[in-house]
Amino acid sequence: QSALTQPASVSGSPGQSITISCTGTSSDVGGYNYVSWYQQHPGKAPKLMIYDVSNRPSGVSNRFSGSKSGNTASLTISGLQAEDEADYYCSSYTSSSTDVVFGGGTKLTVL
Amino acid sequence: QLQLQESGPGLVKPSETLSLTCTVSGGSISSSSYYWGWIRQPPGKGLEWIGSIYYSGSTYYNPSLKSRVTISVDTSKNQFSLKLSSVTAADTAVYYCARGLTDFDYWGQGTLVTVSS
Numbered sequence: 481q482s483a484l485t486q487p488a489s490v491s492g493s494p495g496q497s498i499t500i501s502c503t504g505t506s507s508d509v510g511g512y513n514y515v516s517w518y519q520q521h522p523g524k525a526p527k528l529m530i531y532d533v534s535n536r537p538s539g540v541s542n543r544f545s546g547s548k549s550g551n552t553a554s555l556t557i558s559g560l561q562a563e564d565e566a567d568y569y570c571s572s573y574t575s576s577s578t579d580v581v582f583g584g585g586t587k588l589t590v591l
Numbered sequence: 592q593l594q595l596q597e598s599g600p601g602l603v604k605p606s607e608t609l610s611l612t613c614t615v616s617g618g619s620i621s622s623s624s625y626y627w628g629w630i631r632q633p634p635g636k637g638l639e640w641i642g643s644i645y646y647s648g649s650t651y652y653n654p655s656l657k658s659r660v661t662i663s664v665d666t667s668k669n670q671f672s673l674k675l676s677s678v679t680a681a682d683t684a685v686y687y688c689a690r691g692l693t694d695f696d697y698w699g700q701g702t703l704v705t706v707s708s
Contacts, residue, residue, distance in 0.1 A: 514693040514694070516693070516694040516695075518638075518695075524700075525687055525698040525699065525700055525701050526630075526638065526687075526695070526698060527698070528694060528695060531693075531694040531696070532694070537696055569637065569638055571638075571640075571693075571694070572693075573693045577654055577655075578640060578653045578654055578655070579640070579643075579651045579692070579693075580643075580653075580692070580693060581640070582638040582639065582640065583637070584637045585637045585638070
């Protein structure tokens with residue numbers, strides 16, 4: 481069982497916006513601004529899309545944004561494109577158990 | 592452009608030790624204040640952080656694996672390594688090396704390690 485809870489799947493049509501949630505506790509998501517989001521296409525390595533809750537690495541589209549409220553972090557993708565179809569994972573620093581925990585992943589389907 | 596590449600056996604027998612090396616190119620493993628880590632992904636499942644190491648040798652391990660894991664660094668070869676002892680079928684996964692501790696910005700392509708007799 482993953483330490484962070486994500487919906488198993490989300491879907492949206494091209495051009496729409498979707499949000500993926502990542503729920504933890506005050507020992508991880510809620511307690512630190514060290515939430516990251518990764519995109520993973522089949523057979524490929526994960527790609528960092530958001531770090532420190534809301535920062536985008538150089539080269540990542542500004543269609544991707546991150547936020548946090550309490551113990552839940554969110555990844556929003558606006559202007560959905562076919563190439564956004566992938567698995568998305570959140571992660572957080574945690575003061576309990578492991579130092580880094582991942583969510584179980586969310587499969588995004590672009591209809 | 593920083594690149595990471597995993598190498599090591601793709602098949603390991605149960606109860607033996609899994610050994611992988613990550614070679615870093617395009618930058619020095621000791622030139623900046625970065626950690627270097629290992630993450631694994633069982634087939635069809637999610638990501639699991641194994642541990643991370645600083646170029647000086649300081650390490651952080653996932654407590655669930657800590658008793659079996661050793662991560663080391665060789666700055667002269669610009670490499671860091673993973674050893675996982677007493678493996679079982681549950682350790683079958685794609686193993687990735689990556690740069691970072693709380694977030695991972697550069698990743699290797701991953702290498703599948705199967706535990707089977």
